[in-house]
Amino acid sequence: MLTEVRNNLNFILKNWKYTFLASFEYKKSFFAQIIFMIINNGFFLIFWQTVFAINDNQINGFSYKDILFMWAIVPAAYGVANIFFGGLNELNRYIINGELDAFCIQPKNIFLNVATSKCIVSAIGDLVYGVAVACFAISSIRELALYILFVFTGTVLFICTKTIIMMLGIWIGDAETIAHIYENNLLINFSSYPESIFKTWVRVIMYTVVPAAYMAHMPVSLINSFDIKMLGIVFISVVVYILLTVLIFKKGMKRYESGSGIGLRG
Amino acid sequence: MIEVHNLSKKFIKQTKGKGVMGRLFPTKEDFVAVNDISFSVNKGEIVAFVGPNGAGKSTTIKMLTGIIHPTGGTMTVAGLDPVKQRKQLAYKIGCMFGQKSSLWMHLPAIDTYRLLGAMYDIPKDEIEGRIQETVKIFGIEQIINTPVRKLSLGQRMICEIASIMIHKPEIIFLDEPTIGLDIVVKERVRKAILDLHENSDTTIFLTSHDLGDIERLCKRIIIIDKGKIIKDEDIDDLKKEYFSEKFIHIMYEQNIEHVHFNTLVMSKEQNKVILKVDTKTTNMKKILEEFMQYGNIIDIEAVPVPLEEVIYDIYTST
Numbered sequence: 001m002l003t004e005v006r007n008n009l010n011f012i013l014k015n016w017k018y019t020f021l022a023s024f025e026y027k028k029s030f031f032a033q034i035i036f037m038i039i040n041n042g043f044f045l046i047f048w049q050t051v052f053a054i055n056d057n058q059i060n061g062f063s064y065k066d067i068l069f070m071w072a073i074v075p076a077a078y079g080v081a082n083i084f085f086g087g088l089n090e091l092n093r094y095i096i097n098g099e100l101d102a103f104c105i106q107p108k109n110i111f112l113n114v115a116t117s118k119c120i121v122s123a124i125g126d127l128v129y130g131v132a133v134a135c136f137a138i139s140s141i142r143e144l145a146l147y148i149l150f151v152f153t154g155t156v157l158f159i160c161t162k163t164i165i166m167m168l169g170i171w172i173g174d175a176e177t178i179a180h181i182y183e184n185n186l187l188i189n190f191s192s193y194p195e196s197i198f199k200t201w202v203r204v205i206m207y208t209v210v211p212a213a214y215m216a217h218m219p220v221s222l223i224n225s226f227d228i229k230m231l232g233i234v235f236i237s238v239v240v241y242i243l244l245t246v247l248i249f250k251k252g253m254k255r256y257e258s259g260s261g262i263g264l265r266g
Numbered sequence: 267m268i269e270v271h272n273l274s275k276k277f278i279k280q281t282k283g284k285g286v287m288g289r290l291f292p293t294k295e296d297f298v299a300v301n302d303i304s305f306s307v308n309k310g311e312i313v314a315f316v317g318p319n320g321a322g323k324s325t326t327i328k329m330l331t332g333i334i335h336p337t338g339g340t341m342t343v344a345g346l347d348p349v350k351q352r353k354q355l356a357y358k359i360g361c362m363f364g365q366k367s368s369l370w371m372h373l374p375a376i377d378t379y380r381l382l383g384a385m386y387d388i389p390k391d392e393i394e395g396r397i398q399e400t401v402k403i404f405g406i407e408q409i410i411n412t413p414v415r416k417l418s419l420g421q422r423m424i425c426e427i428a429s430i431m432i433h434k435p436e437i438i439f440l441d442e443p444t445i446g447l448d449i450v451v452k453e454r455v456r457k458a459i460l461d462l463h464e465n466s467d468t469t470i471f472l473t474s475h476d477l478g479d480i481e482r483l484c485k486r487i488i489i490i491d492k493g494k495i496i497k498d499e500d501i502d503d504l505k506k507e508y509f510s511e512k513f514i515h516i517m518y519e520q521n522i523e524h525v526h527f528n529t530l531v532m533s534k535e536q537n538k539v540i541l542k543v544d545t546k547t548t549n550m551k552k553i554l555e556e557f558m559q560y561g562n563i564i565d566i567e568a569v570p571v572p573l574e575e576v577i578y579d580i581y582t583s584t
Contacts, residue, residue, distance in 0.1 A: 007387045011384045014385075022370050022371075101366075105333060107357050107385065107386060108353075
């Protein structure tokens with residue numbers, strides 16, 4: 001058991017090493033992607049600075065520091081998820097083209113093998129940006145500890161939601177567009193604005209199918225004033241999403257194995 | 267090495283009807299891709315598994331490698347059940363699926379080999395030795411450190427085959443290993459496969475539409491069509507069974523002019539005649555006596571009918 005864990009860890013570290021080396025092959029493009037992502041994210045803070053300046057430094061009880069924390073947690077979590085588990089962005093294509101076969105004939109966990117097989121370079125820009133913003137926002141050890149914790153939970157939620165949507169490809173075919181809309185237009189957008197500006201029905205969505213509340217709003221609230229019950233809810237939501245992901249991935253793989261039109265080449 | 271008993275695989279096939287409604291609500295029916303097949307492959311054999319498109323070749327390979335699960339029958343590969351022991355089996359098999367590359371395009375092949383070392387849990391101090399051994403067998407010392415995208419197609423294919431050998435599999439599944447390659451590269455790939463077999467006595471299970479691959483590499487052929495095995499025998503026996511016809515090339519010392527064209531004569535050049543004879547029904551002594559009358563024969567060659575014609579005949583007759 002211990003040997004298996006060590007072997008798996010060794011494989012994941014090697015996979016990360018070579019995905020990073022492969023990404024670094026085009027050095028100019030590598031650095032350009034990172035820099036442009038930092039600039040892209042930077043504009044949002046300028047936007048928020050202007051909005052807060054107009055509104056006497058608060059919007060529906062939300063301070064500029066809250067926005068800073070939001071923009072420190074979400075890009076960093078997105079960055080970690082896509083740097084180290086960027087292969088999930090290819091999952092739908094692998095399913096549609098039958099390319100998952102290559103992972104099935106290898107002696108490692110299929111999910112980890114797929115997830116660690118690619119690094120999204122621009123996500124390094126997101127991580128750098130998130131950490132840079134955190135440097136401005138964090139003012140105590142307690143805040144630092146909570147920040148690290150919520151980047152971790154946010155990363156898990158990004159990984160889970162992406163896996164679930166991409167696995168839908170097993171049932172519906174092309175799920176890549178849906179995944180793009182879900183992640184960029186719903187999850188990231190909902191996680192980038194104060195919860196108080198959303199209407200009740202949108203909040204229902206943010207606490208259920210699009211876990212923006214657990215990814216950004218509750219963590220910011222917890223950094224402001226710690227509440228063990230609220231922290232418990234964040235943990236429970238993460239565990240629920242993990243279980244859902246495992247269930248859907250397993251069901252999907254079973255269906256992939258039982259046909260889905262992929263094995264009909266011969 | 268491979269034991270297959272009554273193996274079957276059904277898929278649900280959707281047939282789209284006419285119009286929008288037909289597209290929205292396709293009819294579903296069972297499609298039997300592999301239908302109750304049985305065969306076994308011994309250690310060290312190189313077996314060709316052929317059939318027309320849609321015959322069930324790739325589906326069978328995918329079941330044998332644990333990618334998809336059968337709907338009926340049993341199988342063991344290297345003593346393991348591919349359905350229940352996918353991971354354990356993966357350590358014992360190597361696969362190359364057509365033009366799907368297992369190499370990282372932006373990295374040198376040696377990096378992929380090192381990653382494969384970690385994939386197959388090969389100890390750190392052992393992997394470099396294994397890589398050197400494999401590189402030597404395939405003669406790829408000069409290209410091993412070049413990024414794969416900069417290699418020619420032929421070099422890449424040899425590196426692909428070499429990558430299968432890093433973990434020393436007991437069985438290798440090759441699905442269309444020479445598809446899309448020119449004749450020179452094909453020959454290099456075939457030689458690499460033979461080298462690999464010679465060096466390790468590995469069992470090789472090969473599918474290919476290129477019958478040149480099969481004639482060059484395999485002694486035994488399994489033909490599958492519409493999900494059923496229709497032939498499983500030695501390639502030479504198959505040829506004998508299906509085609510007793512042979513092409514006889516007769517070379518004369520001088521130009522010949524008075525050859526009587528009959529049903530035997532396929533073509534005539536200045537000093538050469540090609541006959542097509544059925545060895546089962548033709549009296550060869552009489553034929554040769556007749557053709558010796560036309561001049562001094564300097565060479566006679568009997569050429570068997572190409573495998574391609576044999577397979578074509580089998581496909582079209584089923």
